Amino acid sequence: MNTTRGFTGRPRAARPGLPPGQYDAGDDWPVLSAEVTPDVSPADWTFRVSGLVAEPRTWDWAGAHRLPASAYSGDIHCVTGWSKFGVRFGGVSLDTFLEAARPLPSATHAVAYSHTGYTANLPLADLTGGRAWIVREYDGQPLAPEHGGPARLVVPHLYFWKSVKWIAGLELLDHDEPGFWEQNGYHARGNPWEEQRYSGD
Amino acid sequence: MTETAAHTTGSFTPPTRFAVPGRIEVDGAAAGTWQTATLTEIRRETHRASTFRFAVPGWAGHLPGQHLMLRLTAEDGYVAQRHYSLASAPDDSGHIELTLDHVEDGEVSGWFHTVARPGDRIEVRGPLSGFFAWPGDRPALLLGAGSGVVPLMSMVRHHRALGLTVPLRLLVSARTPGELIYARELGTETTPVFTRGAPAGTPVGRMTTAHLAPLLAEAPAGGWEAYVCGSNSFAEHASRLLVAAGQPVDRIRIERFG
Numbered sequence: 001m002n003t004t005r006g007f008t009g010r011p012r013a014a015r016p017g018l019p020p021g022q023y024d025a026g027d028d029w030p031v032l033s034a035e036v037t038p039d040v041s042p043a044d045w046t047f048r049v050s051g052l053v054a055e056p057r058t059w060d061w062a063g064a065h066r067l068p069a070s071a072y073s074g075d076i077h078c079v080t081g082w083s084k085f086g087v088r089f090g091g092v093s094l095d096t097f098l099e100a101a102r103p104l105p106s107a108t109h110a111v112a113y114s115h116t117g118y119t120a121n122l123p124l125a126d127l128t129g130g131r132a133w134i135v136r137e138y139d140g141q142p143l144a145p146e147h148g149g150p151a152r153l154v155v156p157h158l159y160f161w162k163s164v165k166w167i168a169g170l171e172l173l174d175h176d177e178p179g180f181w182e183q184n185g186y187h188a189r190g191n192p193w194e195e196q197r198y199s200g201d
Numbered sequence: 202m203t204e205t206a207a208h209t210t211g212s213f214t215p216p217t218r219f220a221v222p223g224r225i226e227v228d229g230a231a232a233g234t235w236q237t238a239t240l241t242e243i244r245r246e247t248h249r250a251s252t253f254r255f256a257v258p259g260w261a262g263h264l265p266g267q268h269l270m271l272r273l274t275a276e277d278g279y280v281a282q283r284h285y286s287l288a289s290a291p292d293d294s295g296h297i298e299l300t301l302d303h304v305e306d307g308e309v310s311g312w313f314h315t316v317a318r319p320g321d322r323i324e325v326r327g328p329l330s331g332f333f334a335w336p337g338d339r340p341a342l343l344l345g346a347g348s349g350v351v352p353l354m355s356m357v358r359h360h361r362a363l364g365l366t367v368p369l370r371l372l373v374s375a376r377t378p379g380e381l382i383y384a385r386e387l388g389t390e391t392t393p394v395f396t397r398g399a400p401a402g403t404p405v406g407r408m409t410t411a412h413l414a415p416l417l418a419e420a421p422a423g424g425w426e427a428y429v430c431g432s433n434s435f436a437e438h439a440s441r442l443l444v445a446a447g448q449p450v451d452r453i454r455i456e457r458f459g
Contacts, residue, residue: 002237004273004323006316009281010308021272021282031433032457034332036440036450051213080284113215146437171213184332185227197270198329200233 017075019192025082031146040115040166042150048169054102067092072133077192079159089154091135107172112153114166119179159190227331231261240321246382252300264334265355269327283309286351290358302348333456337365342425344439346374349431354383368421374408413446430456
């Protein structure tokens with residue numbers, strides 16, 4: 001261990017939900033995106049599930065609203081180091097969309113893509129079983145554009161760059177295909193509990 | 202089933218091509234290896250910001266705009282990690298420089314500003330991320346605010362060090378002249394904007410279209426590659442100004458300090 005002379009760090013309040021190398025952002029919710037925030041109105045928004053599915057499907061805003069509502073309450077973790085506790089997102093479980101499109105047995109991975117063309121790759125297993133949502137509300141209010149509104153993907157058990165803002169669709173594949181940050185040196189899966197920040201971690 | 206069959210091979214391209222492709226490949230081995238960095242010099246830039254120079258003998262080299270990850274370790278094993286942009290231009294000196302604001306209650310910046318002294322050793326890994334890198338190839342229009350000027354200064358220094366002729370302009374926002382980081386080093390490529398105070402005769406106010414218009418009017422052949430760096434509120438403001446002034450969204454790269 002290479003200790004740093006004179007460094008004590010902030011008080012070690014026990015924070016059992018904090019993954020290694022992360023800090024508690026408190027009330028802050030930093031915005032991190034590498035592109036201009038797009039102007040996507042609910043009327044423009046669609047969400048498509050395609051690729052290795054029995055029935056490619058596209059939902060518009062009203063169609064997605066007719067699906068059963070589902071919420072996530074818990075923590076989120078950004079690869080830049082902050083974690084945010086006790087956030088509340090409202091939307092629809094991704095399982096609901098996938099059950100309608102029916103993934104083929106050959107589907108193993110997905111590329112999630114935004115209305116700007118930003119992409120992130122995920123194993124299909126990380127998107128099913130009540131662990132992923134398409135959300136349109138944060139803390140009971142419409143999701144702000146800079147945070148991905150009108151709707152974004154939320155996969156809270158992975159670093160948050162996987163939770164694609166301005167979500168436009170999921171393409172199911174039979175192989176893993178690196179998305180934007182994954183092509184720029186970031187880890188293919190991004191599990192905060194194993195501190196999978198960069199490729200090679 | 203032709204639709205699904207088409208996707209079993211080859212690569213997937215979203216209906217909208219991502220606006221801003223990455224610029225360079227990142228060296229995964231360098232990005233993944235923690236190295237010891239020895240502090241060799243501290244230079245005050247403003248009353249809130251100082252530059253810290255480190256010897257990193259195994260540094261793999263970087264491009265302007267890239268960042269690194271840094272960690273400090275306490276006696277009990279507690280580790281604090283942060284990402285910081287590189288301030289120095291790439292060179293073969295075996296040294297790198299970071300310029301850090303003293304953040305109120307910041308456990309890492311607080312250590313740097315109140316405890317650190319030459320000879321101290323920390324750990325770094327990098328360089329990281331090729332997205333915001335500028336290899337010096339395309340005309341560069343740089344917009345920064347506060348410590349957001351740091352990666353942009355690496356670009357300015359690189360431009361000077363190599364005597365590049367590709368056009369480069371820096372529009373930098375600071376609260377006051379005294380808070381303008383690197384003030385003595387900025388040259389004719391730079392237009393400062395002061396938001397809170399300035400000597401009589403110098404306008405005070407937010408960056409506006411009026412600041413950008415002349416720069417976009419003199420856009421070189423092939424147009425500018427725009428790099429925006431600062432707080433999220435500055436990044437939102439500046440990127441909207443760029444779009445409104447006609448800069449294509451696929452030629453705007455944004456680094457937000459969070």
